[in-house]
Amino acid sequence: MIVAEQKPIQEIKAMIADHQKVLVVGCATCVTVCMAGGEKEVGIIASCLRMALRIDGKEPQMIEDCIQRQCEWEFVDTLKDKVDGVDAVLSSACGVGVQALAERFPNKPVYPALNTSFMGMPKEHGLWVENCRGCGNCGLGRFGGICPIARCSKGLLNGPCGGSQNGKCEVSKEMDCGWQLIYERLKRLDQLEKLEEILPPKDWSTDRDKGQRRMYRGDVYYEQTV
Amino acid sequence: MSKQFKDVLASGEFVITSEIGPPKGTNIEKMLHHIEILKDKVHGMNVTDNQSSVMRLSSVAVCHIITDHGGEPILQMTCRDRNRMALQSDLLSAYVLGVRNVLCLTGDHISLGDHKGAKQVFDLDSVQLIAAVKSLEAGQDIGGNKLDGGVEFCVGATATPEADNMDSQFLKFRKKIKTGAGFFQTQAVYDMVKLKAFMEYARQSDVKILAGILVLVSAGMARYLNANVAGVTVPQELIDEMAGAEKGKALQKGMEIAARQIKQIKDEKICDGVHIMAIGKEEVVPEILSMSGV
Amino acid sequence: MSEQFEPEIVAFCCHYCAYGAADLAGSMRLNYPANVKIIKLPCTGKVDIIYLLKAFEDGADGVFVVGCLEGNCHFTDGNIKAKRRVARAKKLLDEIGLGGERLDMFNMSASMGPKFAEVAREMTERIKGLCPNPLREKMKNEGGGR
Numbered sequence: 001m002i003v004a005e006q007k008p009i010q011e012i013k014a015m016i017a018d019h020q021k022v023l024v025v026g027c028a029t030c031v032t033v034c035m036a037g038g039e040k041e042v043g044i045i046a047s048c049l050r051m052a053l054r055i056d057g058k059e060p061q062m063i064e065d066c067i068q069r070q071c072e073w074e075f076v077d078t079l080k081d082k083v084d085g086v087d088a089v090l091s092s093a094c095g096v097g098v099q100a101l102a103e104r105f106p107n108k109p110v111y112p113a114l115n116t117s118f119m120g121m122p123k124e125h126g127l128w129v130e131n132c133r134g135c136g137n138c139g140l141g142r143f144g145g146i147c148p149i150a151r152c153s154k155g156l157l158n159g160p161c162g163g164s165q166n167g168k169c170e171v172s173k174e175m176d177c178g179w180q181l182i183y184e185r186l187k188r189l190d191q192l193e194k195l196e197e198i199l200p201p202k203d204w205s206t207d208r209d210k211g212q213r214r215m216y217r218g219d220v221y222y223e224q225t226v
Numbered sequence: 227m228s229k230q231f232k233d234v235l236a237s238g239e240f241v242i243t244s245e246i247g248p249p250k251g252t253n254i255e256k257m258l259h260h261i262e263i264l265k266d267k268v269h270g271m272n273v274t275d276n277q278s279s280v281m282r283l284s285s286v287a288v289c290h291i292i293t294d295h296g297g298e299p300i301l302q303m304t305c306r307d308r309n310r311m312a313l314q315s316d317l318l319s320a321y322v323l324g325v326r327n328v329l330c331l332t333g334d335h336i337s338l339g340d341h342k343g344a345k346q347v348f349d350l351d352s353v354q355l356i357a358a359v360k361s362l363e364a365g366q367d368i369g370g371n372k373l374d375g376g377v378e379f380c381v382g383a384t385a386t387p388e389a390d391n392m393d394s395q396f397l398k399f400r401k402k403i404k405t406g407a408g409f410f411q412t413q414a415v416y417d418m419v420k421l422k423a424f425m426e427y428a429r430q431s432d433v434k435i436l437a438g439i440l441v442l443v444s445a446g447m448a449r450y451l452n453a454n455v456a457g458v459t460v461p462q463e464l465i466d467e468m469a470g471a472e473k474g475k476a477l478q479k480g481m482e483i484a485a486r487q488i489k490q491i492k493d494e495k496i497c498d499g500v501h502i503m504a505i506g507k508e509e510v511v512p513e514i515l516s517m518s519g520v
Numbered sequence: 521m522s523e524q525f526e527p528e529i530v531a532f533c534c535h536y537c538a539y540g541a542a543d544l545a546g547s548m549r550l551n552y553p554a555n556v557k558i559i560k561l562p563c564t565g566k567v568d569i570i571y572l573l574k575a576f577e578d579g580a581d582g583v584f585v586v587g588c589l590e591g592n593c594h595f596t597d598g599n600i601k602a603k604r605r606v607a608r609a610k611k612l613l614d615e616i617g618l619g620g621e622r623l624d625m626f627n628m629s630a631s632m633g634p635k636f637a638e639v640a641r642e643m644t645e646r647i648k649g650l651c652p653n654p655l656r657e658k659m660k661n662e663g664g665g666r
């Protein structure tokens with residue numbers, strides 16, 4: 001899932017301060033699960049903004065809504081009437097949702113209420129961790145299902161640096177050394193020989209280094225009619 | 227010293243290298259002074275590369291200055307700040323400036339330094355960097371494109387004899403050797419028993435190993451190393467020894483310990499040489515050497 | 521100004537302990553400020569951040585949450601959950617500019633009537649030391665709520 005967190009209220013306030021009527025719209029998928037931008041959080045964000053703006057002497061109107069997914073036209077389109085009736089939209093979805101709204105409603109300013117953080121999972125309730133960088137060329141098969149790009153702070157491919165201490169990364173005592181995990185896991189699986197191969201520099205052209213990534217599949221593609 | 231570093235390595239002589247830390251800024255006076263005192267006392271001067279992720283004068287420039295002063299520089303290159311293009315380009319540049327030795331390192335993480343918000347690179351890792359040097363030597367870059375004029379470097383790498391997980395360190399050590407590292411410089415070691423254990427493994431190949439000797443300046447520094455620097459452990463006896471030094475004599479004590487260890491490493495033929503680190507106090511290195519009798 | 525200012529305070533009380541304590545305070549005829557309005561909840565675990573915010577949005581000068589003693593929640597750990605939410609709401613109030621000190625949480629058992637009275641007085645005094653909720657002033661001027 002996509003993990004995100006709420007921006008500071010003052011930062012959001014500064015973005016929307018000049019608009020009188022704002023639609024605050026949440027997304028009921030990833031950001032609801034990570035408790036950053038679902039229906040409940042829309043309520044909190046809107047309430048905080050109303051108060052913060054009123055203290056500044058403004059009388060904002062906040063309309064609250066939450067759709068199933070902001071990253072699909074099917075759901076985004078249901079917002080049309082509401083968007084027509086406001087001056088601006090504040091999206092508490094991930095960056096994908098914010099941009100989907102901006103693309104669908106070209107005449108309306110759309111602002112982000114969240115910082116989209118990473119792809120990851122709730123490791124414990126209230127603790128999310130990044131596990132995938134989306135590099136476009138998955139190597140988990142050779143690393144025992146633990147990604148050195150996402151989980152080693154330096155993204156090293158040929159083994160650990162010398163910086164780990166008690167199994168923790170040199171960057172933070174809170175962070176497991178990704179390479180320690182990889183090594184231990186492959187040892188347990190009796191697959192340590194997999195690590196002996198000297199890996200060449202990674203081809204980053206499948207990462208975002210070639211610009212916006214797109215994926216086309218003829219078998220499921222049909223031209224948009226609307 | 228007039229001899230090239232690679233010839234010293236080949237000669238079987240006890241190898242001594244030291245470190246030169248480029249300044250933060252353009253005032254190179256103190257550094258020049260260190261270069262002057264060290265150049266005839268050591269076989270190579272290792273120039274750190276934005277050490278501890280702190281932005282400084284470039285190691286390529288300082289290596290060039292060292293050659294100008296008649297010293298033998300060893301260029302440290304980390305993977306933190308440059309992608310494969312910049313690394314290769316700097317290797318070519320260093321070569322035309324007269325640098326013949328390179329030490330390939332991963333590099334500390336950017337968050338440990340003074341530009342915490344910088345985008346770190348790590349496009350290559352240390353093994354791949356060694357491979358890049360080897361590729362340039364073979365006359366082509368790592369993209370497979372031919373070079374008009376190649377390089378020839380004596381390539382080194384680092385090892386951590388007291389790391390957290392020695393098995394995975396040995397994995398990387400093997401890869402570095404396979405890729406072409408000819409000599410190793412270790413992380414600072416104080417525990418000779420652990421160093422010997424490491425050497426038992428390392429001796430399976432014929433690469434040259436220089437033990438890292440980090441001069442202690444106080445008991446506090448020793449405790450700091452234990453608490454904060456991964457892969458470095460100062461045994462309690464040495465901490466006590468430092469703490470027992472007379473007031474104002476702690477550095478002297480640290481030098482004695484360093485000299486004693488260098489002598490032991492040489493006499494017992496534990497390693498092929500030593501790499502002495504005296505962070506910012508390079509002027510004491512000649513005295514340590516004479517105390518150790520090497 | 522603050523001398524005449526009589527703050528409006530909302531207390532979210534759990535059914536089992538806090539409300540019992542408030543009730544006891546009343547039957548013991550203990551003196552506590554009349555401007556504390558009690559909202560009874562089955563458990564402080566029901567306290568959502570939005571409840572706390574809405575209270576302020578609708579003009580409360582101060583809010584406090586009272587739950588069972590830690591370890592004694594009738595629903596195991598509702599009071600612990602409430603404590604964390606109160607902490608987050610305090611931060612939000614700081615961000616908004618109202619100030620987190622207008623909100624707090626207390627724990628007590630049903631038999632601690634005097635403690636309830638004390639807490640009610642303490643909160644009232646604390647809020648009196650601040651200015652009234654600026655949103656309430658604005659609502660008055662504009663003759664209405666949202």
Ligand code: SF4
Nearest residue numbers: 152161169170177178
């Ligand atoms: S300590 Fe481990 S996770 Fe951290 S950078 Fe080094 S190898 Fe990677």
